[in-house]
Amino acid sequence: MPRKLAAILAADVVGYSRMIAANETATLDALDTLRAEVFGPVFTDHHGTIVKSMGDGWLVAFESAVAAVNAAMQVQDRLTDHPTITLRIGIHIGDVVHNEHDLYGDGINIAARLESIAPKGGITISDAVYSSLDGTLSPSFEAAGAQKLKNIDRPIITWVRTPSGGAIQQRTPAQDVVSALPRLRIEPTANSDPRAELRDTADALSADFDTYFSSINWLQANIKSTPIPDAYALRPVLRARGERIRLETRLYSPAGDTLWTHKSDTTLDEAFDWQDSVIAEIADHCIGLILEAETTRIMALPDEDLTAEQCLLMGIITWRDFGRDSYIRSVQFHERAMIAKPDMADAYAEALIVLQAGRTVTSSDILQEYFDKIPAWIEAARPLAPGHAMLTLAIAVATYAQEKKVIPLKEAIAQTLRLAPFDARVLSFCGWANLWSGQTQDAYDCFHKSLEFGRLGPFYVASLGGAASASLQLGKDEKALALVDKGLALSDLYPTFYMVRTAALAHLGRLDEARIALEEYRKLEPERTLANWAATNNYGGSEGGKRYFEGMKMAGMP
Numbered sequence: 303m304p305r306k307l308a309a310i311l312a313a314d315v316v317g318y319s320r321m322i323a324a325n326e327t328a329t330l331d332a333l334d335t336l337r338a339e340v341f342g343p344v345f346t347d348h349h350g351t352i353v354k355s356m357g358d359g360w361l362v363a364f365e366s367a368v369a370a371v372n373a374a375m376q377v378q379d380r381l382t383d384h385p386t387i388t389l390r391i392g393i394h395i396g397d398v399v400h401n402e403h404d405l406y407g408d409g410i411n412i413a414a415r416l417e418s419i420a421p422k423g424g425i426t427i428s429d430a431v432y433s434s435l436d437g438t439l440s441p442s443f444e445a446a447g448a449q450k451l452k453n454i455d456r457p458i459i460t461w462v463r464t465p466s467g468g469a470i471q472q473r474t475p476a477q478d479v480v481s482a483l484p485r486l487r488i489e490p491t492a493n494s495d496p497r498a499e500l501r502d503t504a505d506a507l508s509a510d511f512d513t514y515f516s517s518i519n520w521l522q523a524n525i526k527s528t529p530i531p532d533a534y535a536l537r538p539v540l541r542a543r544g545e546r547i548r549l550e551t552r553l554y555s556p557a558g559d560t561l562w563t564h565k566s567d568t569t570l571d572e573a574f575d576w577q578d579s580v581i582a583e584i585a586d587h588c589i590g591l592i593l594e595a596e597t598t599r600i601m602a603l604p605d606e607d608l609t610a611e612q613c614l615l616m617g618i619i620t621w622r623d624f625g626r627d628s629y630i631r632s633v634q635f636h637e638r639a640m641i642a643k644p645d646m647a648d649a650y651a652e653a654l655i656v657l658q659a660g661r662t663v664t665s666s667d668i669l670q671e672y673f674d675k676i677p678a679w680i681e682a683a684r685p686l687a688p689g690h691a692m693l694t695l696a697i698a699v700a701t702y703a704q705e706k707k708v709i710p711l712k713e714a715i716a717q718t719l720r721l722a723p724f725d726a727r728v729l730s731f732c733g734w735a736n737l738w739s740g741q742t743q744d745a746y747d748c749f750h751k752s753l754e755f756g757r758l759g760p761f762y763v764a765s766l767g768g769a770a771s772a773s774l775q776l777g778k779d780e781k782a783l784a785l786v787d788k789g790l791a792l793s794d795l796y797p798t799f800y801m802v803r804t805a806a807l808a809h810l811g812r813l814d815e816a817r818i819a820l821e822e823y824r825k826l827e828p829e830r831t832l833a834n835w836a837a838t839n840n841y842g843g844s845e846g847g848k849r850y851f852e853g854m855k856m857a858g859m860p
Contacts, residue, residue: 309370309395309431310409311350311362312417313377316388318358332386333357338490338508339525340380346502347509348373353405359417361410367395367427367434374425375442375463376724381423382465392416394428394458412458415451421464429459436747438732441716442723483615484596485533485556486515486523486588491549493540500547503573504540507549510577511536513755514585517726517762520618521592532556534592545569549580553588561591593619610643617652626668626795626826629660633672640679647690650683654696655731658703659764662738662839667829676700691722692731699735708739708842715744726755730765737772740842746772763789767798774853775846779806797826805853816857831860 315321321329345352345362348369354361364370374391381387394416396409412428420426425443432443444464448457488511493504508525515523515536524530535554540547546569553562564584568576597619600612608616617635621628633656639649657676660669680697687693698714701707715732722728733748749769753762770785783806789799800823807816824830832851841847 305397305399305407307395308398308405308409309364309367309393310398310405310413311364311370311374312359312392312410312413313362313374313389314359314391314417316390316422321386329386335527336381336384336387339527340377342490342501342505343509343512343525344373344376344380346505347513361405361413363398363405367393367431368436368439370395371425371427371431371435371439372724375439378423378425378463378465379724388422390417390420390422391425392418392420392427393425393431395430395434408454412451412454415454416458416460419449419451419460421462423465425463427461427463429461432461436751437744438719438729438747438751439723441719483520483522483611484592485530486521486592487526487530487533487535488512488515488523489535489537490525490527491538491540493542495540495542497542499570499573500540500542503547503570503577506577507538507540507581510581511538511585514581515589517755518589520596520615521589534561536588542570545571547573551584553591555595561595562587608638610639610646610649613639613642614646614649614652617649617656621656629656630668630672632656633660633669637672637675640682644682645686647683647686647693650679650686651690651693651696653679654683654700655692658696658699659734661703662734677704689721691718691725691728694718694721695728695731695735699731699738702735702739708741711735711739712741724755726752726765727761729755730761730768733765733768733772737768737775738839738841740844740847742772742775742841742844742846746776763793763796766792767796767802770802771798771850772846774802774806774809775841775844775850777849779809782806795826797823800826801850801854804857804859805850808853808856809849813857816853820854820857820859 315333318329341360348364350362350364350369350373352360353363362370362373364373370393374393378389378391381389392413392415394409394412396407396412398405398407398409416426416428426446427443432440442463443461446460446462449460450457488508491504491507493500512523512525515521533556537552537554539550541550546567548565548567551564552560555561564587566576566580596615600608600616603612613635617632617639620635621632633653636649636653636656639646640653643649654676657669657672661673680700683693683697687697695714695718698711702711715735718728718732729748729752733745733752736742736745736748746769749765749772752765753769766785766789770782770789773782773785782802786799786803786806789796800819804816804819804823807813807819832855836851841850
């Protein structure tokens with residue numbers, strides 16, 4: 303029988319026998335919904351294969367420990383507020399033996415034993431798994447020491463993520479603005495075909511819809527089988543006839559009106575490649591329709607009648623193109639939100655983020671009035687920061703810009719990643735915080751993960767710019783240019799793309815092309831010089847930062 307190395311996730315429902323005895327029908331219905339809304343999409347998205355389902359438990363095989371941990375954390379975070387279902391999860395990586403019916407081996411046994419000692423709602427992983435994690439995941443786990451597991455000869459060093467490690471549990475209602483942002487209910491992709499490949503395709507479509515829409519920071523998107531009041535709704539239906547399949551999708555307004563319908567056909571053999579393109583097409587069109595509707599709704603209101611929440615939403619939307627003027631317009635809206643509601647944590651977070659980003663890519667004179675307000679905003683925001691991922695990081699980055707102390711910033715980045723390990727926008731800003739402070743490899747890891755979880759949406763542009771910058775600073779010039787090309791196809795107003803292109807081409811010895819790229823950059827930022835750039839942000843004095851400046855200098859930047 304073939305033997306292979308795999309990461310095994312073992313999950314078990316806490317109190318399953320008690321729940322079945324109390325209400326068998328309700329329990330089984332809850333587990334069916336759990337599979338449609340959570341397990342199917344999440345496991346499929348991370349290329350996990352359910353190898354055994356035991357009613358109250360599951361064994362899932364993954365190709366990597368990182369994929370298994372990502373999946374486990376997302377599952378537990380989505381179950382935080384579930385009224386009846388609580389899971390324990392254990393993960394180990396090791397040799398497994400596969401036959402046509404089952405998997406066997408120490409990898410299976412140890413994962414199951416780790417699940418049995420995991421906290422309710424938590425995750426326990428072995429040291430072999432922990433050693434595979436990068437800096438975006440490891441902050442979520444705490445050392446739990448060596449454990450003697452039943453029927454396992456050697457002690458296993460373990461690491462634990464408790465339910466309190468997630469952002470949702472630590473947030474307070476006053477810090478949330480969920481009710482202010484438009485909502486989208488993504489129905490699990492309906493599929494009546496019993497074939498396993500069609501079921502997997504439906505799960506993959508649900509996962510991709512969730513990934514794409516969840517990356518939009520002005521939209522609250524969730525996979526949900528039951529209606530959500532006052533929400534847009536996306537209803538995908540997968541139909542099959544032999545080898546031919548069709549995806550029929552409808553977008554509904556909060557009032558229940560049909561806004562858009564879409565049909566796309568393919569075959570089972572072509573489904574994998576078709577999936578990426580059709581999801582992007584549908585998501586892009588739906589986001590445009592929702593954005594247009596929400597912007598039109600708010601813009602129809604008298605300016606003086608805008609609520610704090612509406613100002614916040616307009617500030618977030620305004621900044622989506624990262625153009626020079628968008629910084630000032632965005633921060634103006636966020637200041638209005640602060641004035642209208644001084645305890646709105648999100649308004650402070652957004653304003654500080656916009657200003658720190660603006661400080662690094664545009665001339666400071668257009669934002670100077672607001673830079674002067676940063677110390678007062680930080681002090682007002684500190685009491686609102688506990689449990690708020692973006693505000694925690696925004697305060698730390700703004701403080702670092704003033705004091706240049708790396709250790710407090712690194713601690714804040716770790717805390718932020720514990721609170722929101724899968725938020726594409728948070729990951730992107732963690733990447734920039736690492737890059738600005740000279741933690742170049744950590745920055746690249748954050749940007750890479752942000753691009754994975756935010757394949758569509760406004761911060762995809764910023765993540766591409768960050769990943770390109772980090773690649774350049776790590777000496778990966780061709781990789782940097784490839785990322786720049788992707789970014790310029792989405793936005794030609796973002797100065798970072800031209801900066802990276804200039805420096806990368808110079809380091810590759812293509813000086814004529816580098817000078818042309820520099821001319822494009824200086825059309826956007828004519829006042830920027832190496833001196834005022836370094837004074838504003840020298841990338842923590844890192845070798846990568848020096849390489850960046852050297853490339854710009856070779857191209858002729860004054």
